[in-house]
Amino acid sequence: MDTRYVYMDYNATTPLRPEVRDLMVRALDVYGNASSLHALGRTAHAEIEETRANVAALIGAKEASAVYFTSGGSESNNTVFNTMFLIGRKQARRKIITTAIEHPCVLNAAAHLKDEGFPVVFLPVDRDGLIDMGAYRAELGPDVLLVSVMAANNEIGTIENIGEIARLAKAEGAFVHTDATQAVGKVPVSVEEWNVDYLTLSCHKIYGPKGIGALYVRQKAPIEPLIRGGHQENGVRAGTYNNLGIIGFGEAARLAKEELPEYRQRVGGLRAMLRDLILERIPMVRINGHPVHALPNTLNVSFPGAEGESILLSLDLEGIEVSTGSACASGSLEPSHVLMAIGLGPELAHGSIRFSLGRYTTEDEVRYVAEKLPPIIARLRKMSTVPLEELAQEIR
Amino acid sequence: MDVFQWLYSDTVKDHFTNPRNVYDPDRDKDFRPDAEGMVGNIRCGDQMMFMLKIEDDIITDVRWKTYGCASAIASTSMLSETVVGMNIRDAYHIRPADIANRLGGLPENKIHCSVLGDKALRAAIDVYLEQHGRAGEFKDESAQIICKCLNISDKDIEEAVRQGAHDWYTLQEATKIGTVCGSCKAKAEELLHEFVHIYG
Numbered sequence A: 001m002d003t004r005y006v007y008m009d010y011n012a013t014t015p016l017r018p019e020v021r022d023l024m025v026r027a028l029d030v031y032g033n034a035s036s037l038h039a040l041g042r043t044a045h046a047e048i049e050e051t052r053a054n055v056a057a058l059i060g061a062k063e064a065s066a067v068y069f070t071s072g073g074s075e076s077n078n079t080v081f082n083t084m085f086l087i088g089r090k091q092a093r094r095k096i097i098t099t100a101i102e103h104p105c106v107l108n109a110a111a112h113l114k115d116e117g118f119p120v121v122f123l124p125v126d127r128d129g130l131i132d133m134g135a136y137r138a139e140l141g142p143d144v145l146l147v148s149v150m151a152a153n154n155e156i157g158t159i160e161n162i163g164e165i166a167r168l169a170k171a172e173g174a175f176v177h178t179d180a181t182q183a184v185g186k187v188p189v190s191v192e193e194w195n196v197d198y199l200t201l202s203c204h205k206i207y208g209p210k211g212i213g214a215l216y217v218r219q220k221a222p223i224e225p226l227i228r229g230g231h232q233e234n235g236v237r238a239g240t241y242n243n244l245g246i247i248g249f250g251e252a253a254r255l256a257k258e259e260l261p262e263y264r265q266r267v268g269g270l271r272a273m274l275r276d277l278i279l280e281r282i283p284m285v286r287i288n289g290h291p292v293h294a295l296p297n298t299l300n301v302s303f304p305g306a307e308g309e310s311i312l313l314s315l316d317l318e319g320i321e322v323s324t325g326s327a328c329a330s331g332s333l334e335p336s337h338v339l340m341a342i343g344l345g346p347e348l349a350h351g352s353i354r355f356s357l358g359r360y361t362t363e364d365e366v367r368y369v370a371e372k373l374p375p376i377i378a379r380l381r382k383m384s385t386v387p388l389e390e391l392a393q394e395i396r
Numbered sequence B: 001m002d003v004f005q006w007l008y009s010d011t012v013k014d015h016f017t018n019p020r021n022v023y024d025p026d027r028d029k030d031f032r033p034d035a036e037g038m039v040g041n042i043r044c045g046d047q048m049m050f051m052l053k054i055e056d057d058i059i060t061d062v063r064w065k066t067y068g069c070a071s072a073i074a075s076t077s078m079l080s081e082t083v084v085g086m087n088i089r090d091a092y093h094i095r096p097a098d099i100a101n102r103l104g105g106l107p108e109n110k111i112h113c114s115v116l117g118d119k120a121l122r123a124a125i126d127v128y129l130e131q132h133g134r135a136g137e138f139k140d141e142s143a144q145i146i147c148k149c150l151n152i153s154d155k156d157i158e159e160a161v162r163q164g165a166h167d168w169y170t171l172q173e174a175t176k177i178g179t180v181c182g183s184c185k186a187k188a189e190e191l192l193h194e195f196v197h198i199y200g
């Protein structure tokens, strides 16, 4: 039995990188409360401010003070939507524009505003996952309070044109938020270039610890605490500082920025290699996501005729860890909302696999996956009730 | 029970990676079934087809195909092994719970997938009966089905109570009743109380 272990689910989360881990082990003893004025507190405070500067640098923010620490992407996104709720319920400008392919934490926060009576629009996307700019322009107007579009999609890797989206929104006086959880550390991210008011990021996607993240808030953009209490983070986020998480975040952010060019090139090359090997060895597949505007590490492939959870578990038996958009795997009866939004038929959506590569992926691992995958797909297709020929035109 | 944990039981893993009686388009070109049944829909992510060869009401050979998850594959493989050599009447009355037990139980969110094989088998037998002017022959004689989702009858509830189930929780543990749509709960609880009163 092969005991190989190949992790290709980096979009779900990443391992803690050793440099960050070492620093965190040392930081276990930094127990001072960063709000205290004595020496211990000051030490913690200094480390936290260093992280803030590193995170600001990673997202191209001029002012470190615009970065607020949170427990992660979900909290950052919810903080923005909660702020819009508090503002919008008192005024006529309260329309929210977001997209059909956001992460569930944005979708559910937006749905909550809808329940509260806010007009909320979930923009459709095209076959590649880019938002429909025509529909977007048509929805824009003086009643729009917030435009929230993710920078890069977690399932298919499509990168949205945030600069242009923000420009159009700003012209109407709306606030702009982007959930950049998947973009940060994989492609250049710049709050200044994009001119967004809010940006979300999460540390566990960049080889740091879980349970820590940040929200960028442009100066003068409104922000209300989701968690009220002490005066930490200028009253925007109460709670004693998570020293350990923040210190780990600082190092992860520093390294992510430093290594970005090398990461893009190397991981992008491996992704292309995996894609080409799959296309070469397996007939009738569809590569999902934008062919150009896509994350360098994310490869989403539909294998019609083979059910996603069966593929996933077959790969798992070979020590390969991936994820799927199949309904069966999620326990619901609906396949991935992202794959449905890009217009895939259920036959393609249920049979999709997301390979997300990362900084520890090797060429050897890519070859191993490309070797194990074809017989798995062939076996499942062979026992399938789905006539492949009938799906041929769906692949396009 | 976690799906992965379940999959890694030796029996399930074996049936998933090496399914029995699965239709092979190359090897089984000459397999001529006497009846076929197809259930499910690819739109919902799973579909199952069962093919039967029947002689004097005995199932002599079977093949099946599926677009389905690991649970559907493993359960149907086990089911297919079980029914060969069986009288179609007995095969018709096989309960998914029996198959699940032979696989060492099933994770709750996988029950929906695993009953597909059983449904396809019944569909095939129904087709066979219809072809022979015996439509519906087994339907009314079977015990009364209480849980439609899982095909659990009043007899099953009675048996579970005799084996020691004494409340809703332990009955569910024994039979998985009411774990899909849940609409059978009121009726099932009524019967449960009745049987607990008799046997308890």
Ligand SMILES: Cc1ncc(COP(=O)(O)O)c(C=O)c1O
Pocket: A011, A012, A071, A072, A073, A074, A075, A103, A105, A150, A152, A153, A154, A179, A181, A182, A202, A203, A204, A211, A213
């Ligand atoms: C696009 C996106 N947004 C938000 C999140 C949630 O981040 P966190 O796990 O830090 O709450 C994730 C991670 O799953 C994500 O991929």
Ligand code: FES
Pocket: B146, B147, B148, B149, B150, B177, B178, B179, B180, B181, B182, B183, B184, B185
């Ligand atoms: S009828 Fe019993 S679970 Fe649906």
